[in-house]
């Protein structure tokens with residue numbers, strides 16, 4: 001029998017995965033104006049799961065990188081169910097570096113069960129691509145704000161959530177792996193996912209208490225609701241832009257050093 | 260009539276006898292399948308059939324490879340806040356097996372008079388998984404090396420993030436990465452030696468961040484697990500999938516170095532990358 005805590009935790013997982021969740025592309029269009037998509041990792045690929053580009057947020061031009069699930073089966077197949085390929089992480093890092101060159105802030109929007117596990121991704125260095133996001137992305141001297149919109153799955157989410165602040169939607173999760181994965185690894189029984197969800201501590205409230213995330217924001221389902229979020233992001237990025245690059249990096253370093 | 264002194268045993272009898280040999284005497288190579296006695300693996304613990312470098316404890320590796328070794332941060336261990344009894348039992352068992360308090364052994368080592376900060380992950384400590392104390396020890400290894408202006412050599416062997424510690428384990432990837440970046444920004448050399456197995460969050464962070472990335476023969480090197488991938492793509496993967504030789508072919512490993520050559524190779528690479536002496540500060 002499920003305990004209340006398990007029930008709550010698994011309900012959070014289901015809410016984060018809900019098909020009604022706002023698609024990242026829609027959220028981008030609601031948050032910024034004149035979004036201009038940029039493609040390619042400059043080493044031979046362009047991952048459809050990873051949306052990148054520049055848009056205008058109030059008086060700030062910002063770079064956006066986002067991992068997008070599909071709304072239809074066809075789109076889901078094209079976007080690998082919101083799991084990025086190495087090409088995707090390389091594209092994200094390339095765009096973040098371009099942003100840093102012009103001291104333009106970066107907004108990362110995350111909804112992914114994790115990096116895509118297939119033969120191509122392994123052969124093309126999925127591990128190396130994420131490792132480089134961590135090694136180089138974390139050192140970029142421009143504000144980086146990440147928002148977990150739906151699922152934040154494992155290293156594939158961390159690669160884009162290692163900047164100055166990490167926020168979470170009210171109905172989102174962030175975990176080392178999926179509850180099904182945890183249950184099958186730890187207990188060889190994927191049906192114990194609700195129990196695993198409770199153990200993983202993946203809800204925004206729990207993660208806020210552990211200082212893994214900095215803020216929980218109200219769920220955004222439409223363009224009107226996106227305006228409050230846009231204002232909050234604008235305010236935070238403006239605040240971070242006021243810091244010198246040295247102070248920004250020192251603050252970022254301290255954020256991760258204490259874990 | 261004279262009785263023969265020795266009747267050769269039948270094949271079936273031999274097989275039965277071989278199975279009766281305790282594991283520590285005879286073992287089967289997980290790569291080529293050859294069964295061999297422990298002594299045939301030699302001092303370097305290598306499969307006599309295919310050259311696969313067998314999994315060894317961190318303490319054994321130190322004895323095998325380094326001329327001197329002084330352990331650091333030996334007392335850093337799994338934080339008390341993790342109270343799950345099953346996890347605590349696993350830790351106790353791992354400590355006994357490895358004579359370590361976490362899945363990585365750190366210290367100052369020398370090979371042929373070359374001094375460096377050394378980290379050795381132990382695959383027998385909860386699969387060498389990356390716990391918060393593992394991350395702390397590796398972070399301090401880089402911080403110590405940066406302060407002392409010294410190179411780092413890190414032997415990775417890990418099943419990835421430590422599930423029992425949840426999201427805090429994931430944060431170690433970020434924490435270690437920024438220590439690696441600071442060490443690199445100081446112009447210092449970082450060599451990784453990928454040992455069997457190097458997977459998951461360790462591959463996706465410090466294992467793949469070295470200036471030079473070496474690997475042991477046939478070591479498993481990858482991010483996602485074979486089973487997960489086979490379930491995703493609904494197909495069987497080739498036998499050489501995620502083996503160091505395959506990963507090298509794809510461009511993610513510099514060289515595969517058999518265990519008996521590692522000392523020579525490391526000494527040479529360290530010599531070629533000796534840090535420039537810190538510049539004397541001259542007053543204006």
Ligand SMILES: [Zn+2]
Nearest residue numbers: 288291306309
């Ligand atoms: Zn063999």
